[in-house]
Amino acid sequence: MSFTLRQLHYFVAVAEHGSVSHAAHALAISQSSVTAAIKDLEGDLGVKLFERHSRGLNITIRGHQFLRHATDILAAVSGARRAFDTQDDAITGQLQLGVTSLMAGYVMSDILSKYRRANPDVVVSAIEDSGEYLQHLLVGGELDVAVMVTSNLRDKTALQMEILDVSPYRLWLPLGHHLADQDSISLADVTAEPLIMLNVDEMEEEAVNLLSALGTRPRVAFRTRSVEAVRSLVATGAGVALLPDLVYRPWSLEGDRIESRDVSGALPVVQVGVVWRRGSPLSAAARDFIAISQANQPIGAR
Template identity: 30%
Template sequence: MDKNYLFNQRIRLRHLHTFVAVAQQGTLGRAAETLSLSQPALSKTLNELEALAGARLFERGRLGAQLTTMGEQFLTHAVRILDALNHAGQAFRPVELEEPAVLRVGVLTTVALGMFPSILERFHQEQPQAIVQVATLHNNVLLAGLKAGEFDVGIGRMSDPEMMTGLTYELLFLESLRLVVRPDHPLLRDNVTLSKALAWPVVISPEGTAPRRIAEAMLREQNCRLPATLVETSSTSLARQLALRYNYVWFVPSGAIRDDLLHRSLAALPVASHGPGEPVGIITRSGSRLSFSSEVLISTIRKSHPGQA
């Protein structure tokens, strides 16, 4: 009998839910907790799926469960199938009897300035009745708010293990640090180096934040120091105005200025960022049941994210 026919006949939703949970959680233990299953029951379902597929979907080891190449390919299809089923179920709900959904979202300030406006617009095309309450926060405050139940969904950075306890994290992209100026900045008339850039006023995130740590690592690596003329602020809107209108050099996470670079309202200096970048992803509470609006938002984020920034 045709192998593909057998796969289509025998696969069940529990196989897809189990597979996606393990892929997102990274370990069988956390996935079992999320699905309210015992680990042996989850392992059995996963083994059934791999037998149906005729291939290993995960490599299991001390560090958890890592997707194989075949697993990465299957994950795309599994997520789409589950998303489609969620949307199909929504069609049976009498809209006139429902209260408007209220969705509470916490996002990094750089995300709010960068990718999130387009995500909201696409989300409301599918959920025109939804009320979205958005808070822009530093990452530690965002994580604490998610744990306390103040937000349904967050877009934030991976943090220390103790900070991530009780939370589920799904990587979207790695966010690098860029140095940007207005397009007619005098710096751009010459060969640009980090030391030459630091001869101008700088606007940068406060100490203790992830962008500041990356900037300080870059400075140490190239034996440079911040100038005396310095603005430290967590306000991306203020920093953006200083860079757009004056001669400030802005140290900024790449996700916040994607549109500015695309439309050439700001110019990036050819100065290499330190390291691969900070991981930014979708964060929810482990084991919590997501509302339909939360599921739609998460699906929209997955479809809209820019890949590695």
């Protein structure tokens, strides 16, 4: 039996939410329906997509590989439907687009691929830079829209935004780390560990402010602008990391496992959004980019 689009939809939801119950709640269906769909999908593919544990599910390396195919298939189907809706009103012109480095790797690719399929006659010019500089370009009218972390948007009077995702901070640990077996992890536990800091899109600033509030200077073992470097360093035991769930993947490039755990206390969240100049007339190309970005929100964020 071939797998169905419904099974792919349920699989992506479980992968995003980390548990059948949370996925079922977001989809507004029964847990048994989700469980049956995942079981049938695993049977059809002949691979184990998830590892079951007391806290929920962890996606396997095969599951992680299949997730990209599943999201591509669902995006292609959505694009095919959209093509018939817009074929008589093809959008032309240019789109000046800005993106921060973290969003370029974890948010922009899917949005941009869908946008290009829907609007093949639009010429897209994209620039990657810091959020502060992109805001400057938006206010100056040099960009139509930008995708960035909006948690600390500085000029809210001049800019308008639509939140696409809200991602909580979690603790990344190497396999077998002693904190992974604790029922509850506190911020005080984290301050006792060497930290791997990601110095991109204000990630380090948020983590340092959070831990400094405890009156303890964080023990920074390594600073990097590469998420892959963070994964490799955490997976090999060089330290732990506090990062938003948005960028979490359970495997390093070398194939080493990375655990992710909640931390008790008031941890910040990262808001990801699409931003444009307030009061500025938007081109059809820009309006459709915003619409596609909104449609690309994770299931639980809508």
